[in-house]
Amino acid sequence: MNYTRRHDDRLPLYQRLHDEISERIAAQQWRPGEAIPTEAELVKQFSASVGTVRKAIDMLVAEGVLERFQGRGTFVRRARFDSSLFRFFRLQKESGERQVPEGRILLRETLVAPSAVASALRLPAHAEVIHLSRLRMLDGKPLLAESIWLPRERFAALLDIDASEFGDLLYPLYEERCGQVVASAEEDLTAEAVDDVHARLLQIPKGAPVIVVERTALGYDRQPLEWRRSRGPADRFRYHVEIR
Amino acid sequence: MNYTRRHDDRLPLYQRLHDEISERIAAQQWRPGEAIPTEAELVKQFSASVGTVRKAIDMLVAEGVLERFQGRGTFVRRARFDSSLFRFFRLQKESGERQVPEGRILLRETLVAPSAVASALRLPAHAEVIHLSRLRMLDGKPLLAESIWLPRERFAALLDIDASEFGDLLYPLYEERCGQVVASAEEDLTAEAVDDVHARLLQIPKGAPVIVVERTALGYDRQPLEWRRSRGPADRFRYHVEIR
DNA sequence: GAGTGGTCTAGACCACGGT
DNA sequence: CCGTGGTCTAGACCACTCA
Numbered sequence: 185m186n187y188t189r190r191h192d193d194r195l196p197l198y199q200r201l202h203d204e205i206s207e208r209i210a211a212q213q214w215r216p217g218e219a220i221p222t223e224a225e226l227v228k229q230f231s232a233s234v235g236t237v238r239k240a241i242d243m244l245v246a247e248g249v250l251e252r253f254q255g256r257g258t259f260v261r262r263a264r265f266d267s268s269l270f271r272f273f274r275l276q277k278e279s280g281e282r283q284v285p286e287g288r289i290l291l292r293e294t295l296v297a298p299s300a301v302a303s304a305l306r307l308p309a310h311a312e313v314i315h316l317s318r319l320r321m322l323d324g325k326p327l328l329a330e331s332i333w334l335p336r337e338r339f340a341a342l343l344d345i346d347a348s349e350f351g352d353l354l355y356p357l358y359e360e361r362c363g364q365v366v367a368s369a370e371e372d373l374t375a376e377a378v379d380d381v382h383a384r385l386l387q388i389p390k391g392a393p394v395i396v397v398e399r400t401a402l403g404y405d406r407q408p409l410e411w412r413r414s415r416g417p418a419d420r421f422r423y424h425v426e427i428r
Numbered sequence: 429m430n431y432t433r434r435h436d437d438r439l440p441l442y443q444r445l446h447d448e449i450s451e452r453i454a455a456q457q458w459r460p461g462e463a464i465p466t467e468a469e470l471v472k473q474f475s476a477s478v479g480t481v482r483k484a485i486d487m488l489v490a491e492g493v494l495e496r497f498q499g500r501g502t503f504v505r506r507a508r509f510d511s512s513l514f515r516f517f518r519l520q521k522e523s524g525e526r527q528v529p530e531g532r533i534l535l536r537e538t539l540v541a542p543s544a545v546a547s548a549l550r551l552p553a554h555a556e557v558i559h560l561s562r563l564r565m566l567d568g569k570p571l572l573a574e575s576i577w578l579p580r581e582r583f584a585a586l587l588d589i590d591a592s593e594f595g596d597l598l599y600p601l602y603e604e605r606c607g608q609v610v611a612s613a614e615e616d617l618t619a620e621a622v623d624d625v626h627a628r629l630l631q632i633p634k635g636a637p638v639i640v641v642e643r644t645a646l647g648y649d650r651q652p653l654e655w656r657r658s659r660g661p662a663d664r665f666r667y668h669v670e671i672r
Numbered sequence: 673g674a675g676t677g678g679t680c681t682a683g684a685c686c687a688c689g690g691t
Numbered sequence: 692c693c694g695t696g697g698t699c700t701a702g703a704c705c706a707c708t709c710a
Contacts, residue, residue, distance in 0.1 A: 196697080196698060196699090197698075197699075198698075198699085222675080222676065222677080223676080223677065224675090224676085232699080232700090233699060233700045233701060233702090234700090234701080234702090235479070235698090235699065235700070235701090236698080236699060236700080238677090238678090239698090239699095241677095246490070247672065248672030249672075252677065252678090253676085253677075253707090253708085254676070254677045254678060254706065254707050254708080255675080255676050255677065255678095255706075255707035255708035255709080256675095256676065256677080256707085256708060256709085257675095257676060257677075258676090258677075263672070367672075368670065368671060368672045369670075369671040370668070370669070370670050370671070371668070371669045371670075371671060372666055372667065372668050372669075373617070373666070373667040373668075373669070374662065374663075374665065374666050374667070375619035375637045375638075375639055375662035375665075376637055376662060376663070377635075377636065377637050391621075391635065392621065393619045393620055393621050393637035393638075393662070394619075394637075395619055418618065418619035418620060418637070419618075419620070421618065421619075422616055422617070422618050423616065423617040423618070423667075424614070424615070424616050424617075425614070425615045425616075425617070425669075426612065426613075426614050426615075427612060427613040427614070427615060428491065428492030428493075428507070428611075428612045440678080440679060440680090441679075441680075442679080442680085466694080466695065466696085467695080467696065468694090468695090476680080476681090477680060477681045477682060477683090478681090478682080478683090479679095479680065479681070479682090480679080480680060480681080482696090482697090483679090483680095485696095496696065496697090497688090497689085497695085497696075498687065498688050498689080498695070498696045498697060499687075499688035499689035499690075499694080499695050499696065499697095500688085500689060500690080500694095500695065500696080501694095501695060501696075502695090502696075673709105673710095674708105674709095674710090675707105675708085675709090676706100676707080676708075676709100677705105677706085677707080677708100678704100678705075678706070678707090679703100679704085679705070679706095680702105680703080680704085680705100681701105681702085681703080681704105682700105682701105682702100683699105683700085683701100684698100684699080684700080685697105685698085685699085685700105686696105686697075686698070686699100687695100687696090687697070687698095688694105688695080688696085688697095689693105689694090689695075689696105690692100690693090690694090690695100691692080691693085691694105
């Protein structure tokens with residue numbers, strides 16, 4: 185059967201297959217964009233029937249971990265929330281297709297994690313983190329002021345590269361330079377009256393309402409990789425949800 | 429086979445079953461809380477195999493339309509977003525279990541739908557609507573100021589009952605008095621600086637940030653039943669999302 | 673045409689709930 | 692105990708992709 189780890193035999197077979205495949209992806213045995221073995225192959229490897237294998241895969245597809253293409257194969261899904269802002273916020277002026285806002289790094293420093301950051305990243309107290317401050321512009325106007333926190337250990341490579349090499353998107357950089365793949369994220373949204381510092385950064389009146397998004401980005405193993413807090417002028421954001 | 433409507437024969441069987449069951453629920457052949465026929469029964473009715481029937485039911489469960497209980501049966505799910513506010517917003521002071529905020533009707537009137545309302549409810553221009561204004565309190569403090577719009581035709585019964593009979597929750601009232609069942613909803617979230625009218629209602633300073641939630645409530649047939657706009661002090665709301 | 677995932681069948685047996 | 696949904700099998704055939 186070739187399991188990399190013992191699973192609880194009381195669990196249904198499809199659940200064990202799901203966990204097994206999930207763990208192999210977390211271990212980067214198959215990387216984002218790559219195909220996993222065919223159904224027939226998995227049937228052999230796990231000595232299960234197609235229906236059971238399909239159920240395990242169905243679950244992973246529903247979770248957004250895998251993607252299926254008839255006739256081609258089943259692939260590890262690359263999280264494409266280049267910026268979730270464009271999947272979840274639709275910029276108020278719906279002028280057409282989604283552009284990636286330009287990102288400029290204002291600050292890069294290493295320091296001991298403040299307690300809120302350490303707890304969000306599940307780091308021990310006094311662990312070192314990298315802090316980035318970043319301003320994102322769209323149509324020449326400030327859209328988001330971001331504070332980004334990363335465990336120093338995993339992301340040390342970011343300290344060596346020139347600030348100009350940081351592109352507009354960070355997650356591809358994390359993958360290429362640090363081998364850290366973001367698989368999912370959790371966000372908390374609030375709103376507040378902007379403070380003076382951010383008012384200046386965002387070029388909005390003092391006390392104007394801003395949206396605050398706190399995001400924890402997670403790997404396939406659900407370890408927190410990044411924590412960021414972003415603030416943007418409220419009137420440029422609209423968030424849409426379906427409720428059942 | 430007993431289909432209530434012709435379906436496209438090119439669609440997979442499980443898809444046609446899904447649509448068929450979905451339509452019967454929309455037609456109130458089975459009402460919320462009631463059981464649909466057993467899998468064995470559906471197998472007979474549709475002359476399909478169990479696996480196929482189960483796949484159709486799986487889809488409806490995933491959509492939140494049905495609920496399964498091993499050994500008991502499969503039931504039409506009663507939308508339990510008594511207030512979505514408690515499933516999606518966690519009130520800032522996480523002091524324990526969820527209370528339903530007290531709701532007080534401030535105004536009830538009939539008028540011609542403003543164009544934004546008509547379009548949200550997909551009503552013809554100049555259709556009549558019922559407009560409710562409502563203030564919701566929690567711990568004695570104003571939490572939400574709501575404007576609620578309903579198609580007059582479907583909800584005429586609300587005009588006959590005493591304002592004191594409106595409880596803290598409206599959706600059960602819609603079901604009991606008007607036979608209108610809310611199955612799902614769509615919400616748009618924004619934030620803004622509060623205007624003077626709402627500042628007074630919510631007892632917050634002028635210009636303070638408020639969360640604005642615009643919700644369209646839909647029936648099982650996805651017809652819009654209600655449109656409402658709610659405003660609440662931003663510092664009492666925190667919205668949590670998972671992203672994949 | 674070879675190989676992939678997609679649909680569908682007709683069973684078997686298990687686990688759970690209510691009587 | 693019976694009836695419900697839950698798991699699982701071992702196939703068949705279809706639809707699509709790519710060389």
